[in-house]
Amino acid sequence: MAAKRTPGQIHGSEPAFPSSRVEEHVSAKLAYNxxxxxxxxxxxxxxxGLLAQTPTEISAAVAARQALVCADALCDALAKDGVP
Structure with missing residues (x-):
């Protein structure tokens, strides 16, 4: 089982469709993504894809966990290939 990662350690934690802005407030500048x-x-x-291809019923929790495992694997593979 893979070690737990914090969001800052996870490949793919960048915005998928970035839209950055900076707002100035009285006390600070705040950046948003x-x-x-x-x-x-x-x-x-x-x-x-899992839900469309699974012939038997699968619990939402199991499907969600499998989807995250797939997403993490893809992010890791892309990072190894140098894809941001």
Missing amino acids: DGVTKREIYAALALQ
Whole structure:
């Protein structure tokens, strides 16, 4: 079983469709990144495929976990190939 990773350690934690902005407030500048991460997009696509191809009923928790495993594997493979 793979070790748990924090979001900062996970490949694919970058925004999938980045839309950055900086807002200045009285006390500080705040930077925002809107949207979902690459990992979240990959997991959603994997989940869709798992649910479409699974001939037997599968629990939502099991399907979600499998989708995250697939997403992490893809992110790791892309990072090894130098894909941001």
